Amino acid sequence: MGTCPTLSAMGALLWFRDDLRVQDNLALLAACESAEEVVAVYLLDEHSPEIRPLGGASKWWLHHSLKALHAELRALGIQLIFRTGAAREAIPAIAKEIQASAVFWNRRYGASRAIDADIKQHLHHEGIQASSFPGHLLFEPWNIANKQGDPYKVFTPFWRACREQPAPAYPKDAPDPLGGTPSEFPTASLDQILPLPTWPHEFAQHWQPGAAGAFEALEDFLDHTIDEYADGRDVPALGHTSKLSPHLRFGEISPREVWHAVAEHPAHDSEGARVFLSELGWREFAWHTLYRHPDLATCGLDRRFDAMVWEHDPEGLTLWQQGKTGFGLVDAGLRELWRTGTMHNRVRMAAASLLVKNMMIDWRLGEQWFWDTLLDADEASNPFNWQWVAGCGADASPYFRIFNPETQQKKFDANGKYVNRWAPDWMAHTPVVDLRESRARALTAFDAIKGLPR
Template sequence: MTSIVWFRDDLRLADNPALRAAVDRGEPVIGLYVLDTSEKVRPLGGAARWWLHHSLADLGERLRERGGALVLRRGRAREVVPQVVQDAAASAVFWNRRYGGPAREMDTALKARLRDDGVEVASFAASLLFEPWTVRTGSGGHYAVFTPFWRACLHLPAPRAPLPEPREIVAPQTLPRSDALDDWALLPTNPDWAGGLRETWEPGEIAAHRRLDAFLADDVDDYDRARDEPAAGVTSGLSPRMRWGELSPHQVWHAAAASGKDTERFLSEIGWREFAWHTLFHAPDLHTENLRREFDAFPWPRPHPAALHAWQHGRTGIALVDAGMRELWHTGVMHNRVRMVAASFLIKNLLIDWRRGEEWFWDTLVDADEAANPFNWQWVAGSGADAAPYFRIFNPETQAQKFDPQHRYIDRWAPDWADVPPLVDLGDTRRAALAAYDEVKRSRA
């Protein structure tokens, strides 16, 4: 008999409870990854597809080194998984839990269907430090503000220790049919716009651990002091590693604790990630609907395609915004401080719906996930959990003076900034944004 491990956003061997359960069962193991084309599954953006290709290639190689195998299939997961179970004559299927609404519905239905067919099915906690249903307010609800949420998390039992990776994984003699990874065409070819991604990143589990070790050995010392300075280079670089599950939050948590360094500020960012996922668990339409429904009354003007295009391509004439948008296009990430500034400019100076910005980031970020991406956009817009007040409008010129006073970041990514005329007047558009937000306030009165 055979056990199947259904990999999703947990592309690693170490600290993978589903894989550990399958190996401990003592039967041959097949790894399965499904490129899900189900209607309710949000299609991956271009940068995410690039990362997925390389992370799957790494996972397949690491499984083969230990005697295992990775089967790739494309299609509706609710149909593909039972078919692979049948093809492999598998007696058990294991996976790590997901927390988005459609994913949970699919997993629940699949678990029931497979069990009806006599297949053992088990799911495990692997992607979050704290399961969403374990963190509750005193009245039994869920938290809408980060600080009390994280305080409540820290009063729960400490996150479990990471599991070691299996030394040996035995594959069955005969494997089910597998797609070829190249046939999925996840990599851009015509044109090939991924040169900057290749320069910047090395996806995969081993590279993820190298980055974690390097950050804790060096950059974390300056993290609290310089994390808001985009030219300082002290960000962790771990967000895509955690988004794809090449690292688990338990590994990051315990490595930080064992470092002997002051990692409280850094770990609070891991807490922010948890907060985003807990929010998505309770609001599965986070990327399309305002969490604070009173913001449905916001009077978005008619879309302005030219302004949106200028923002997307770093041609607004606002130096810090343009630098950030060009960094995003080249590297697939943007410094967090600059992300907030660029998002605020789109929403509150250009008066473009936050959903348009979220869609662009979804397509261009290598670390875009279904929780953090819309959660952070709604935070900036003022429509989300623990949101910035509606009147908080980041002034990109003031932000540049404070966090990039020597223009090191701006000159790197937007050296022609002085030659691009500003798209809008920051003062006039700020006043227009405040007037529009007043309409939201009046709608609540």
């Protein structure tokens, strides 16, 4: 770079987390502007209690995404090292090892914030500068509040308040390459820290982790699908959605890049664009909710549900996980999930509802399964949506609204294309519940808790 007057002869450490991109990465830009030598680290932290260990599908994605990032950083003259350990100890130790005068990262919004705050304090104490930047969200959670200064609990006013804010900043380009060759600090190999799981045999046929795959998905969506999105997004066989979620999850593309690509598209005023941006709004709402409730994956926001008596049904749970419930749409979704690492949104809702409301199995068990098998599993959207379906979350679907999986199948897969693709044998399985009886049982269970304090 060479233009910044405060350029330090010492190195800068860039700590990558859920921001695996070189473009529109404010922490990377700041690091490159501050020092002649930048070293980047990805630390697999399976030790800190605030960090939820990654699921198997996520590990597959992360492995490939880091491989792509490694090559992109090399081209910029930056070494990406791989380490494992608890961040509170590991990051200050790496900063010392490379003799960094400053450490840079993009913000996180869940329980791991506490780790970042501790590290910042520790580094300052050691005379090392620590700087954090926005980038994972369109709007910082502390800037969106109602007139009383409280967070919104309902999506529509939340999103209206977001839209009344100044538009998200325009995305930044990647930095220019640094002058020299990348450093050669000791590093573990990617295979050591993230060995590829053996199960996801089909993932590579459906996905291309990394920024190049992210922009391809965005372009494909804008070129071919945005006009159909408003209606087509609900029909699983059509695939009329963006398929951006795992790319956004790992930060290979920033939400600002997606936002501005839509804003600049000829269809930016269309219903498709409006609905699509509001889906980004749901992502935002989930993260803002996590920011206020870091225990979202374990505690229902509506505390009445603490008293709900769930069924202990390990066999039922296994049938559901394997897509053998005898309900076509649900079985197709769960098998699509196992094979491809994703499930269509409409089907996620139907599958989750069958588990929680008809089978009366605790939503946390379904959430854990999705956490392990979804490529886009994230610590905000997954528990947020499970709580939404279960009826205990923010702006949740009321408990008495129980999806009927047969009606959903007739409505959204009338020609059977989706179900026949993923679960052609679904009729061979005996239904795990009687829909009418199980619905009545769920309503009785809810009646028992509805008078309790929220």
